[in-house]
Each structure stands twice: as structure tokens, then as C-alpha cells.
Amino acid sequence: xxxxxxxxxxxxxxxxxxxxxxxxxxxxxxxxxxxxxxxxxxxxxxxxxxxxxxxxxxxxxxxxxxxxxxxxxxxxxxxxxxxxxxxxxxxxxxxxxxxxxxxxxxxxxxxxxxxxxxxxxxxxxxxxxxxxxxxxxxxxxxxxxxxxxxxxxxxxxxxxxxxxxxxxxxxxxxxxxxxxxxxxxxxxxxxxxxxxxxxxxxxxxxxxxxxxxxxx
Amino acid sequence: xxxxxxxxxxxxxxxxxxxxxxxxxxxxxxxxxxxxxxxxxxxxxxxxxxxxxxxxxxxxxxxxxxxxxxxxxxxxxxxxxxxxxxxxxxxxxxxxxxxxxxxxxxxxxxxxxxxxxxxxxxxxxxxxxxxxxxxxxxxxxxxxxxxxxxxxxxxxxxxxxxxxxxxxxxxxxxxxxxxxxxxxxxxxxxxxxxxxxxxxxxxxxxxxxxxxxxxx
Numbered sequence: 001x002x003x004x005x006x007x008x009x010x011x012x013x014x015x016x017x018x019x020x021x022x023x024x025x026x027x028x029x030x031x032x033x034x035x036x037x038x039x040x041x042x043x044x045x046x047x048x049x050x051x052x053x054x055x056x057x058x059x060x061x062x063x064x065x066x067x068x069x070x071x072x073x074x075x076x077x078x079x080x081x082x083x084x085x086x087x088x089x090x091x092x093x094x095x096x097x098x099x100x101x102x103x104x105x106x107x108x109x110x111x112x113x114x115x116x117x118x119x120x121x122x123x124x125x126x127x128x129x130x131x132x133x134x135x136x137x138x139x140x141x142x143x144x145x146x147x148x149x150x151x152x153x154x155x156x157x158x159x160x161x162x163x164x165x166x167x168x169x170x171x172x173x174x175x176x177x178x179x180x181x182x183x184x185x186x187x188x189x190x191x192x193x194x195x196x197x198x199x200x201x202x203x204x205x206x207x208x209x210x211x212x213x214x215x216x
Numbered sequence: 217x218x219x220x221x222x223x224x225x226x227x228x229x230x231x232x233x234x235x236x237x238x239x240x241x242x243x244x245x246x247x248x249x250x251x252x253x254x255x256x257x258x259x260x261x262x263x264x265x266x267x268x269x270x271x272x273x274x275x276x277x278x279x280x281x282x283x284x285x286x287x288x289x290x291x292x293x294x295x296x297x298x299x300x301x302x303x304x305x306x307x308x309x310x311x312x313x314x315x316x317x318x319x320x321x322x323x324x325x326x327x328x329x330x331x332x333x334x335x336x337x338x339x340x341x342x343x344x345x346x347x348x349x350x351x352x353x354x355x356x357x358x359x360x361x362x363x364x365x366x367x368x369x370x371x372x373x374x375x376x377x378x379x380x381x382x383x384x385x386x387x388x389x390x391x392x393x394x395x396x397x398x399x400x401x402x403x404x405x406x407x408x409x410x411x412x413x414x415x416x417x418x419x420x421x422x423x424x425x426x427x428x429x430x431x432x
Contacts, residue, residue: 036303036319038254040265047263049256051301051321085267087252089409092427096345096356097363103252105267129312140312141392147313169414176357180418186430187409193305198385198399205396211308214402 026163030106031056031084034190034216035132039063040081041112043074054082055128060155061108062115062124067152075112075154082156083107089187093170094179100166102185108161115153124153133210190216242379246322247272247300250406250432251348255279256297257328259290270298271344276371277324278331278340283368291328291370298372299323305403309386310395316382318401324377331369340369349426406432 037054040047050071054063061082065072088102115121125148126137170183195211253270256263266287270279277298281288304318331337341364342353386399411427 036301036317038256038265038267038299038301040254040256040263040297042258042261042263045258046295046325047256047258047297048325049254049265049297049299049323051254051299051319051323053317079262081256081263081265083254083265083267085252085254087406090348090430092349092352094357095363096341096353096359097367099345101252101269103267107265107267109262109264125312129315132306133308136308137312139397141310141395141397143312147311151313169412172416177416178418179357180421181355181357182421182423182427183414183417184427185412185414186427187412188406188432189409190303190404191407193403193405196385196401196403198401200388200393201399202394202396205398207398211398211400211402214306216404 024158026165027106027108027158027161028056030086030104030163031061031158033104034084034086037063037082037084039071039075039112040083041071041075041078043070048074053128054084055131056158057124057127059158061158062128062153062155064125064128064151064153067150069152072152072154076114076152078112079109080112080156081107081109087188088167089185091166091170091185092183094172094176094181094183098170098172098176100170102167102187104163104165106161106163108156108158110156110158110160112154112156115155118148121151121153122148124155125151133208133214136208136210139208192216240374242381243322243324243374243377244272246302246320246379247277247374249320250300250302253279253298253300255287255291255328256299257287257291257294259286264290269344270300271347272374273340273343275374277374278344278369278371280341280344280367280369283366285368288368288370292330292368294328295325296328296372297323297325303404304383305401307382307386307401308399310388310392310397310399314386314388314392316386318383318403320379320381322377322379324372324374326372326374326376328370328372331371334364337367337369338364340371341367349424349430352424352426355424408432 035053052063085105091100251269268279301321307316
């Protein structure tokens with residue numbers, strides 16, 4: 001793992017330094033907590049960022065899309081950066097410059113490799129769905145070969161990158177604690193709502209536990 | 217505005233096409249709904265993605281960080297891509313390949329320009345805090361000149377980019393609607409929790425309305 005490469009918030013930087021280096025378990029926990037990610041790549045010398053979903057399997061992270069996707073075609077066999085960021089709260093300090101956010105983030109670097117073998121590709125996609133909704137895949141209509149062909153799966157080894165975590169209250173300059181200013185944290189978190197059944201569901205089809213028990 | 221450049225989900229692509237092109241109001245609404253963003257940039261020919269916070273003022277989007285930040289120093293006067301993505305729900309279909317997510321996202325492209333004038337820089341930072349917490353800045357300890365010096369603000373004109381929105385239930389293949397499979401949407405949204413006062417707040421300092429009324 002390389003050192004943290006860039007931090008755009010001085011408070012987080014200070015915290016990061018206090019915490020020292022982040023291990024692979026920390027990185028894995030953040031990746032597993034939030035499938036939404038941003039993949040950065042280069043086309044014709046210009047930087048692109050595309051939001052997509054990632055999933056982890058052991059020491060690799062995967063993402064997918066249409067085989068026709070410009071993003072995927074240009075990321076394949078190319079260097080990419082993949083970032084997951086979770087906002088945990090707003091940190092309100094006693095001066096403007098010490099305002100911050102509590103967050104957990106991971107940024108990975110590496111070469112995106114296409115999963116070529118069709119069986120392996122299907123296994124990865126199953127794992128993606130099963131990771132979110134255990135037991136769902138075997139209940140689904142089996143995949144058509146052409147669907148699988150139309151889908152590209154890219155993967156990257158988790159070998160270079162870093163995690164950053166900022167938590168807790170504001171860190172103000174010592175004299176500022178005497179000021180009569182409300183400081184603190186406004187927490188935010190992702191709330192899972194009540195499932196909405198599709199209007200075309202067969203009457204009486206039971207709602208599976210992987211839906212009712214779903215948590216992020 | 218250019219056309220949507222890349223879509224990693226066929227369902228979203230289909231939806232995007234159904235909806236035609238997205239106007240500036242749609243882009244602005246998504247930017248204003250979520251400060252967390254990802255900035256993509258290039259260092260030594262390699263793509264980097266850094267999560268940070270953005271705020272909009274008219275036809276520009278801004279982000280900031282330490283003047284020493286490698287991310288910011290390398291983004292300045294360089295081409296960047298800035299992406300905001302909001303996850304609204306998981307879409308469970310009757311086949312694996314038609315699973316999707318409901319989401320709103322914006323990806324912008326342009327050249328990051330440093331806000332050089334100190335007064336203008338301060339005005340931008342005030343606007344950032346005020347945009348989230350109206351009325352807060354005037355109550356804070358005034359900024360130290362060195363704090364302002366240590367902070368870099370980058371901005372980019374909103375002139376090239378696109379928005380993508382996917383909403384609603386699954387879109388399955390017609391024969392699959394006859395299958396006894398539960399399909400639907402698991403909505404997710406960002407929940408604002410109860411504010412946590414800093415333990416070093418002066419006793420009796422009132423909690424301001426910009427905290428109690430905070431919504432994302």
C-alpha cells in the first residue's frame with residue numbers, strides 16, 4: 001500500500017496522521033459498506049469519472065457495464081483509479097476553515113483487467129447480486145447467453161491505494177473553544193426504505209428475506 | 217452540453233434515451249442536492265479520483281482543499297472531470313442482467329481554475345458554508361489570513377457534461393413478467409440524524425436553526 005496520496009481537507013489530514021496507516025481490513029470494510037463508486041480513467045489524454053457499482057471478491061474489486069460502454073472499453077487494460085466515499089456527517093466548527101465532514105473513503109489504483117472467460121464472468125456477476133441479496137440469483141430467470149455477451153466485467157487487484165477516515169467532533173484552535181458558538185456534528189446515514197413491489201408481480205408472490213432484511 | 221458520454225448500465229441508458237436530453241436545471245438540481253463529489257484528474261499520465269465537496273454558484277462549480285494538496289496543485293489549470301452521484305434505490309428484476317439502481321448523477325468536464333483574489337476566495341468559501349448552513353458564517357470567529365492562504369479554491373464553468381437519472385421499477389423482458397419472482401425497488405435515501413453538540417460547547421449556547429432545520 002502506498003501512503004495517502006491526496007487529502008483535500010486539512011482536518012482529515014491531521015486525523016489521518018493521528019491514526020497512522022490504514023490496513024487492508026479497513027479498506028475492505030469500506031468497499032463492502034457501499035457499492036457506489038467512481039472510476040477514473042483517461043480517454044485521449046482527458047480525465048473521466050464515471051459513477052458505477054463495485055463489488056469485492058477477496059483481493060479484487062470488480063465493476064461492470066455494457067460491452068459497448070465507452071467508459072469500459074477505454075478502461076480495459078488501462079490504468080484506473082476507483083474511489084468509494086461514504087459521507088457520515090457534517091462537522092461544524094467555531095471558524096469557517098475548521099468545518100469538515102466525517103467520512104470514510106478508499107481510493108485504489110491499478111490496471112483494469114477484463115474478465116474474459118464466460119463462466120468466470122457469470123460467476124462474478126452472480127457474486128455481485130448475491131453479495132447484495134443472498135439467495136436471489138438461483139430464483140431468477142437463467143441468463144441468456146446474449147445478455148452475458150453484452151455485459152463486460154472489469155476487475156482490479158487491490159494492491160495500491162489508501163483509506164481515509166474522519167470521525168468525531170470539530171477540532172478547533174484552542175482559544176476558539178471560549179467562543180459562544182454552537183459546534184458539533186450533524187450525522188447523516190443511508191436509510192433503507194420500505195420495499196416497493198413491482199406492479200406486475202404475480203399475485204401472491206412472497207417477498208423474499210433478502211429484500212425484507214436488506215441493509216447497506 | 218455534449219451528449220451523455222458513457223453509461224455503464226444498459227437500463228439507465230435506455231431510460232436516458234427515453235428521457236432525451238437533460239437541461240441545465242436538471243444538472244443544477246443534482247449538484248445542489250449532494251455536496252459530495254469525485255474529481256478526476258491526471259498526474260504523470262495516471263488517472264486519479266479524489267472525493268471532496270462541491271458547491272455551485274450560478275454557472276460555476278467550486279471545490280477546495282489545502283494549498284499543499286497534491287490533488288489540487290495538479291488539477292489547477294488542468295482538465296478535470298467532476299461527478300456527483302446519488303443512489304436512490306436498488307432495482308430488483310426477474311433476471312440478473314436487468315438488476316439496476318435508481319440514481320441521479322452529473323458528470324462535468326472542464327478546466328479547473330484557481331480563485332486567486334483573496335476577497336473572492338473568501339466570498340466563495342462563505343458561500344459554501346452559507347449554502348449548507350444559512351446564517352452561520354457571520355456567527356463564526358473571523359478567518360485568519362493564514363488559514364485563507366493555506367486553502368485553495370478551484371472552480372470550473374458548467375459548460376460540458378451531462379446528467380443521468382434512472383427511476384422507477386424494473387424493466388424486464390416481456391415473457392419474464394409471467395415468472396413468480398418478486399421484483400421491485402428497495403429505496404435508499406440519506407437520513408439526517410440528531411445533531412451532536414461538541415462536548416466543549418459553552419454551557420447554554422443555543423443550537424441554531426441552521427442546525428436543527430438542516431436537510432440535504
